[in-house]
Amino acid sequence: xxxxxxxxxxxxxxxxxxxxxxxxxxxxxxxxxxxxxxxxxxxxxxxxxxxxxxxxxxxxxxxxxxxxxxxxxxxxxxxxxxxxxxxxxxxxxxxxxxxxxxxxxxxxxxxxxxxxxxxxxxxxxxxxxxxxxxxxxxxxxxxxxxxxxxxxxxxxxxxxxxxxxxxxxxxxxxxxxxxxxxxxxxxxxxxxxxxxxxxxxxxxxxxxxxxxxxxxxxxxxxxxxxxxxxxxxxxxxxxxxxxxxxxxxxxxxxxxxxxxxxxxxxxxxxxxxxxxxxxxxxxxxxxxxxxxxxxxxxxxxxxxxxxxxxxxxxxxxxxxxxxxxxxxxxxxxxxxxxxxxxxxxxxxxxxxxxxxxxxxxxxxxxxxxxxxxxxxxxxxxxxxxxxxxxxxxxxxxxxxxxxxxxxxxxxxxxxxxxxxxxxxxxxxxxxxxxxxxx
Numbered sequence: 001x002x003x004x005x006x007x008x009x010x011x012x013x014x015x016x017x018x019x020x021x022x023x024x025x026x027x028x029x030x031x032x033x034x035x036x037x038x039x040x041x042x043x044x045x046x047x048x049x050x051x052x053x054x055x056x057x058x059x060x061x062x063x064x065x066x067x068x069x070x071x072x073x074x075x076x077x078x079x080x081x082x083x084x085x086x087x088x089x090x091x092x093x094x095x096x097x098x099x100x101x102x103x104x105x106x107x108x109x110x111x112x113x114x115x116x117x118x119x120x121x122x123x124x125x126x127x128x129x130x131x132x133x134x135x136x137x138x139x140x141x142x143x144x145x146x147x148x149x150x151x152x153x154x155x156x157x158x159x160x161x162x163x164x165x166x167x168x169x170x171x172x173x174x175x176x177x178x179x180x181x182x183x184x185x186x187x188x189x190x191x192x193x194x195x196x197x198x199x200x201x202x203x204x205x206x207x208x209x210x211x212x213x214x215x216x217x218x219x220x221x222x223x224x225x226x227x228x229x230x231x232x233x234x235x236x237x238x239x240x241x242x243x244x245x246x247x248x249x250x251x252x253x254x255x256x257x258x259x260x261x262x263x264x265x266x267x268x269x270x271x272x273x274x275x276x277x278x279x280x281x282x283x284x285x286x287x288x289x290x291x292x293x294x295x296x297x298x299x300x301x302x303x304x305x306x307x308x309x310x311x312x313x314x315x316x317x318x319x320x321x322x323x324x325x326x327x328x329x330x331x332x333x334x335x336x337x338x339x340x341x342x343x344x345x346x347x348x349x350x351x352x353x354x355x356x357x358x359x360x361x362x363x364x365x366x367x368x369x370x371x372x373x374x375x376x377x378x379x380x381x382x383x384x385x386x387x388x389x390x391x392x393x394x395x396x397x398x399x400x401x402x403x404x405x406x407x408x409x410x411x412x413x414x415x416x417x418x419x420x421x422x423x424x425x426x427x428x429x430x431x432x433x434x435x436x437x438x
Contacts, residue, residue, distance in 0.1 A: 023138070023150040027190075028266045030158030032259060034183070037165050039256050039324045041174040048239075048248035049114045050176060051255035055236035056108055057128050062232040064101035064132040066218060067225030068094045069139045076143030087140040087198060091133070093214045098132045113243055120177050127184040130191040137194030149197045157190035234373045234399070235265070238392040241377075241384045253331035254389035256324045260312070260336055261396075264343040271301065271350030272357075280358040290355060291415040298351045298408075302344070309344040313337045335393040342397030345404045352407040359414075368410060372403045 039047055072090055076083050106125045109116055116124075134153065141149040164182035168174045238258070242251040275297065282290050312319065316333035324332055356365055376399035383391030 023147065023154045024269055025266060026151065026158050027154035028262070028269070030154075030161055031183075032262050032266070034161050034165055035259050035262075036323055037169065038174070038179055039259065039328070041169055042176070042179065044252035044327065045248040046176045048243060048251035048255055049116060050179060051239050051251060051258075052112075052114050052243045053109060053116065053120075053124055053180075055239040056112070057105055057124060057131075058236050059229070059232045060101045060105040060108070061128055061132055061135070062228045063104070063225075064094075064098040064128065065135060065225070065228060066094055066097035067228065068097075068136065068217070069228070071217065072136060072139040073143040076140045083140075083144050084198060087137070087144075090217065091136045091140075093217050094132075094136060096214070097218075098129055101132070102129050117177060120180055123177065123180040123184045127180065127187050130184065130187040134187060134191040134194055137191070137198065140198070141194075149194065153190045153193040153197070156193050157186045160189050161186035234369075234376050234403075237377050237380050238384070238396055241380045242389060242392050245381070245385050246388050250388045253328060254335050254392050256328050256332040257320070257335035257339060257389075257393065259323070260319070261339050261343045261346075264346055268346045268350040271347055272354050275351055275354035276358050279354045283359050287415065288418050291411070291418065294351060294355050294411055294415070298348055301348050301351055305344040305347045309340040313340050316340075331389065335389050338390055338393035339396055342400035345397075345400045349400070349404050349407065352404065352411060355411050355415075356407055364410060368406055372399065372406060375399060375402055 038050065042050065068090055072087065075086050075090065102125045105128050106121050109121045109124055110118070134157075137153075138150050141147060161182060164185065165174075165179070168178055168182065239251060239255055242254055279290065279293075282293065313336075316336045317329050320332040320336060321329040376395065379395035379398055380392055383395045385391070387394070
């Protein structure tokens with residue numbers, strides 16, 4: 001696929017954003033469907049253990065990225081003909097963090113509360129490494145404006161994953177190690193597809209920038225790492241808290257209901273992705289428009305999301321029975337109803353996140369996210385101890401309410417005055433036009 005134009009034209013932006021959105025839907029959708037299948041064919045205790053392992057791997061994969069995702073997008077976009085050199089150099093340095101995170105994940109899984117086999121630990125570590133490699137190349141593909149590489153790799157992985165699980169189900173071979181083997185092999189195929197797509201490119205060294213040392217790169221990526229780690233903890237702490245405090249039975253219903261929320265998270269991610277380019281340009285060219293545009297888009301999103309959440313809540317029991325089996329009809333439905341207000345707000349937060357994260361000032365965001373995640377962790381452990389899975393579900397919604405409010409207040413403080421100043425500045429012009437017309 002030819003490189004998209006660098007002029008920032010509408011067609012180029014639509015192709016890039018659309019391609020990345022398709023890749024997100026294919027990749028996350030396949031994993032969500034795979035987990036829905038595993039809910040039905042794994043015993044509840046084993047599915048809870050798998051959910052715990054994936055929560056741990058999600059947090060550790062964020063540490064493995066070390067904040068390099070943003071650097072890969074930015075530097076690859078600026079490198080031009082030397083993009084292959086930039087990608088290989090950044091990923092080479094980043095492998096140190098990947099290796100350290102893989103070792104840490106193996107130790108946590110081996111001696112943590114899950115009590116899994118050595119083969120499962122090895123497969124989970126392989127999954128973490130291959131997912132980390134693939135994620136690095138995905139961000140490089142976005143920076144190089146070649147979304148077809150992202151979509152193709154995600155598509156191959158999705159077909160392998162779902163085909164492998166279908167084969168396991170057909171042969172009655174679904175187990176904890178076999179499920180992780182399918183996930184790990186699909187991830188390895190995805191990483192291999194990315195590596196193959198980047199082979200054979202120009203390795204010309206950068207002539208405009210000095211080569212940065214590993215220490216400089218890690219230091220530059222550190223603020224982005226903080227934001228990513230906080231977000232990963234925010235959405236995975238419920239499974240960890242429940243498994244530690246209440247055991248696998250309570251965790252299973254919460255983890256099952258979370259699969260529906262994961263589907264909403266895909267919509268929220270695409271909302272963020274589609275809104276980000278426009279807000280990024282507004283920050284640079286028309287900051288006075290941010291306040292009104294955010295209010296309009298956030299309001300429209302809430303108007304759509306709220307009734308959908310109500311309808312899903314009313315049909316929660318048949319939905320959970322159909323997706324997860326009769327064993328989860330009541331317990332998962334109770335958890336899902338408590339999660340749904342937070343899930344609706346999650347989509348609205350995609351608009352707010354686009355405003356906040358597309359700015360150049362991340363100091364306040366880091367502090368704000370620390371406060372929100374601290375509150376989320378405290379609420380989750382506190383409510384889970386007393387109310388079990390329903391407490392964890394309620395904590396997720398309460399934490400999302402806090403997140404939406406604090407982000408909205410930050411946007412109001414930063415951009416409402418700018419919008420008001422712009423209106424005041426335009427009034428003399430309007431008066432002059434009116435008088436001349438009369």
